[in-house]
Amino acid sequence: MKVLRWGICTAGKISQDFSNAICDLKNHKIQAIASRSLEKAQELAGKVGAETTYASYESLAADPNVDIVYIGTVNIAHFPLCKLFLEAKKHVLCEKPLGVHAKEVGQMIDLARKSGVFFMEGIWSRFFPAYDKVRSLLSNGEIGDVKFITGDFCYDGFSIGSSHDKSLGEGAVYDIGVYLVQLATMVFGPNPILVQGVGGLTQTGVDEICSITLKYPNHKIASMVTCIAANSNNVASIVGTKGRINLLDSFQALSKLELVRGFPVPGMFEKEVFEFPHPCSDRPFNYPGSVGFQYQAQAVKQAIDEGKTEHPLMPWSETLAIHKIMDKLRHDVGYYRPDEETEKEKSLLN
Template structure:
């Protein structure tokens, strides 16, 4: 295929970080950037050598020099933008959450199947070397039988307007809680036998805090917490009968893991810290460890080159399963998106 040419849809903070990470990669190019403001697109494009700048998104869908489009827009724009680019038969990488609910995600997947293009939700965590190591340790039996996963992702961000705005699909679960859920589905699988959320809503109607319980066969459980009003440890642990993995601060984009062995004798615990340095970027990033976005980009380039339409680490079926879990959790705390409110009233 040669150089993999990216079209960037939106010039916000996460799109900036994605561009900075990809800019350093061999066989990748930021070909075009589109944003609602031409000035914003131009500012970002000048930093990463984009050849083409667009005001608005339709021209990007029609650009023959773009191989794949990365969508980094606000949550509520994901569905219409995915539709635009998939119908134009562009490969698409869309930021999480893929849709505001499972209904939207299912419709996107159907369209991707019809168009025959690569399509993936950007759960970038899955492509970090640390996550690859986690999968290896779990599958090899190093931890024994994994029985429990704990974690929290809590950020004091009630001042961020879009996170508090229901019309923009704000809320803790869909924006950051999804990282906890994807960790559990990666280890335990996409089909829990029980999904339970306990929490409450902000005055603006979005979920503020949610305590999450996911139960799986064999007495396997996950106990998780997400919130937009407190700052937590943002750590996770994967606990088995022979050992555990501790993911320190920034569990969703880790540069280090701690492997603990030695059960059942506490005095004989063996601790091993394994480091995975995250690549640097061409410019300072907005979010921690954003250099790791390059892992995802390279994995997708290889998948597209191999003719795949989905990636096994973030399959269509798993994205749909994750969003069904997310829907249940949000509904448990009283949060329904606008079209879900209508469905609820007419059912």
Template sequence: MTADGVRWGILATGGIAAAFTADLVDLPDARVVAVASRSEESAEAFAERFGIERAYGDWRSLAEDADVDVVYVATPHAAHRAAAGLCLTSGRNVLCEKPFTLNVREAGELVALAREHGRFLMEAMWMYCNPLVRRLKDLVDDGAIGEVRTVQADFGLAGPFPPAHRLRDPAQGGGALLDLGVYPVSFAQLLLGEPSDVTARAVLSPEGVDLQTAAVLSWDSGALASLHCSIVGGTAVTASVTGSAGRIDIPNGFFHPDRFVLHRDGKDPEEFAADPADGPRTSLRHEAKEVMRALRAGETESPLVPLDGTLAVMRTLDAIRGRVGVRYPSEAGDPTGEAVALV
């Protein structure tokens, strides 16, 4: 890192990479110095769009660029293991888009690489860095609604998505669960930790990915989470947390809310709204700021998005896939069985 700020490299040039880079360039202590794509033409067009100094037509050149402090991996998630692994072994710190990998085996490999090389690694679970979500968690942890009894959350897109779309492609880790269901699962585990048991049902596509999935997670405390995701129906994208002494409702966009309502037993409802100073509710700046804070502090992982928590979410996603019978081509012949592990 230099006195001018943290130097970022962007690996991939799709929509989420563009959204993240647009937020980065607005941060005074961030510098986007390089971008890479498998296509030199795509990398150069992206670099011109955002005023980036260097454009690479391959991943390795970015991974080996010693002037890059941290790489944001924004490839489709089936490539996260390869892309992030290359960066970590080349000495780069990494922020890797969600879902972290296809399965917990791959996730564990990345965590081991980061720890072996002493590099920072974090899943880009922006929900965990959102100030209003952090406020909600603090209220729950402080007992504002008593002991948590139930969590409900949904995330569905209307589609329809054609068979050739990445959301329908098993080779790209398609299906509702990894792309959308990771949010309800991560929300439940933010509040309750890793569940002790998982049950699930799904409707599968002819290609073998989940079109919609419903899961019930349970904890030894007696808490339950009822979660749903879909790529065949647009849902309300709401969440609710019910405790022994009250309830918190997020009426829309629970993973990047503009407000939530606290209902305490015997008291008037209280509304908590996002601070306009924090930027648009769709802003990815908070996860970028957390990465830069951690790098300056010499930390190799974030306390807001800890690696053990990421691994726990991946175990739950694997368990759900195991229950509903979704297995990706890259997992064929996996002797460990971890890709479809059952908790």
């Protein structure tokens, strides 16, 4: 079977984790690493067995031995770097958020379509075995007609000095709220009939907290909270007429879920627990669950081997829909990008 040769764009923490997760996978090879700091690229290359290092992203795009590029840069750089690699006819897996607003995302998708290469936003959650189980339970009608979803994803970014730089495209919805939105679109679909965000901004002008409400036809509701100023349980529940599915243990990198039927009083409900331990690895990781990048990488390779340009679990149309939802949420709490100021002025007049 053909080996998929990866180029890694930047050598920061998330790129380190992705590289450590996939470097030992069969039929995957980290071919090259590019960073503005050649020293950092060389350091990571030595740890994960990459043959080539570059001090420029343009050199990585020109490398004929690289099949696909993983982009793990700061948010604001995703758009120009995706354009660079897509124009070079490289397959691209880009970390979320794919862009800092839906207009960028639409342009990237158009370019990927024109280039005829595989392109996907890195919503890794979709590829965990536990998410396969969730989808199976839903499709089999185990909890009946799904009525609502609840969830929270929050962490104290102030204590670690991250997620507050507007110039880098950071913020609660961009960085972690996207996982809540993708859960809602996975269950209910990409087209809510109402999107509403309530929250507030940090002193640096990004969304500190956002209460997310998505309403769908037939009175279906997703009600969720994301915040970068406090830690939460980071769990979610999908509730139906016959039962509920509780997504536990950091739902974005899911390894454990509960199927519950009945009223939540001792003796009046049934509970079944499903556990999906993450792969074992002796390699170091910066973030919990990062070894789970393996699932995403394997799914990407399978799609490429089958000649696909998008993955059915994370299609372009849904990616664009998610970003349109996030745009609305940001705007509702007063967070506009510099090139959206005209929209902000219009909203103030309404």
